Amino acid sequence: MTQDQIVAAAFELVRKHGFIEAQRLSDLWRDKNSEGTASFALHNAVCKQLREFATVGACYRRINH
Numbered sequence: 611m612t613q614d615q616i617v618a619a620a621f622e623l624v625r626k627h628g629f630i631e632a633q634r635l636s637d638l639w640r641d642k643n644s645e646g647t648a649s650f651a652l653h654n655a656v657c658k659q660l661r662e663f664a665t666v667g668a669c670y671r672r673i674n675h
């Protein structure tokens with residue numbers, strides 16, 4: 611998964627569920643997977659992106675043409 615895809619996934623979670631619920635769901639999905647698996651890594655990347663949104667104070671989605 612590319613960084614742009616991770617940002618888009620995190621953005622969509624926030625758009626659909628709100629920020630707090632997006633964080634909760636992302637953490638839940640990550641924790642349902644075993645460490646070292648691809649699913650864990652992908653969900654963890656989305657969790658990290660959500661935390662970055664929280665610290666930066668804005669979330670954006672790049673539009674590729």
